[in-house]
Amino acid sequence: MTVHRQMMNLGIRSIEARRIVGRAPPESAHDDVAVEEPLEIRIAGERLAVTMRTPGHDRELVLGFLFAEGVIGSTKDVLGVVHCGRVGDEARENTIDVTLVPGMKPPIDPETGLLTRRGTLMTSACGVCGRRSIDDLVARVAPLAHTNPGIARSVLTGAVRSLRDRQPIFGRTGGCHAVSLVDFDGREIATYEDIGRHNAVDKVVGSRLLADALPGAGMVLVVSGRSSFEIVQKAFSAGVPIVAAVSAPSSLAIDLAKRANITLAGFVRDETMTVYTSPERIT
Incomplete structure (x- = not known):
């Protein structure tokens, strides 16, 4: 079973700092910090979104994001996902352009004529409106069926406990989130780290899209930190129960x-x- 992990060398930067301990004189020190940079996502050259992320596995992030937003249904809807710009230009690494297959139409807001996000129903009128967002999602994705047998509570607590051991960037910086996908037996399928939990989820989902392994029935999304609406939205779209x-x-x-x-x-x-x-589902 292939396990996808974050490319740690892209996610860490060493900086000079001053370390102060108690009343002792400050000392010069080097400190590792998690990298945070913008990623602009375009469709056919037009901006769809900008997310602040930890570089690495941008392709998976973009595919997972587009899937959760309902823009694509699988990798068959995509002709290409490439960084765009001049080689050597720093902005090139932070811009990705997606080409959809002929006949696939990007989501256009009829009022503005601009690209719009579907999954979280972002509009100029209301932004992310909670009840409308949920109604939109449930209309697009059917509620998930119960899976039998369920998952043992010991497997669930063990999966969360072992997540800490799969966070090399956090281990060096203390400033990065992680998300794992595990099966009901506790086996790790994929793990990614990112400055944003939602980006780490997108990377996990994108990796499963590339493996043609969605929906994720019989899987658990294990998240460091808290669970927001967007985390559950992405799990729902990916069929993770x-x-x-x-x-x-x-x-x-x-x-x-x-x-x-x-x-x-x-x-x-x-x-x-x-x-x-x-x-x-928990036994």
């Missing part, structure tokens, strides 16, 4: 998980967890 996080979910994440029939667990630490929706 369980989201387990180290910290708390937001209220809108819970609302969407309930509508999507996703098992959402928070505060998964040691042998404890709080299950907010669809607890019957």
Whole structure:
């Protein structure tokens, strides 16, 4: 089984700093920090979105993002995903242009004539409107079916606990999130780190798109930190029935998980967890 991991050399930068300990004189030091740079996503040369991300596996990130937004249904809808600009230009590494297959139309807002995001229903009128966003998603993606047998609680807590061991960038910088996809037996399928949890999820989903391995029935999305609406949205779009996080979910994440029939667990630490929706999948 192939495990996809973040390219650590792109995600870390060493900087000069001053370290202060107690009342001792400050000392010069080098400190590793997580890299944060913008990535502009274009379709046929027109900007769709800009996300702040940790460089590395940009192709997976873009494909996962477009899939979650409902722009593409699989890699068969895509002719090319390439960095664009002059070779050697720093901006080239931070801009990706996507070419869709003939007949595939990018999402256009009829009011503005501009590209618009579908999955989170961003419009000039309302931005991300919670209830409308959930209605839009449920209309596009059917609520997930229950999977039998479910997952043992020990497997779930073990998957979250072992996530820490799969975070080399965090280990060096203390400033990066991580997301793993594991199966119901606890086997790791893919792990990515990024300055943003949502980007790490996009990289995981994009890697499964490239492997032609979606939907993710029988899989668990394991998230460092909290679960936001966007995290659950991406799991829902990818057909992943369980989201387990180290910290708390937001209220809108819970609302969407309930509508999507996703098992959402928070505060998964040691042998404890709080299950907010669809607890019957956990045995």
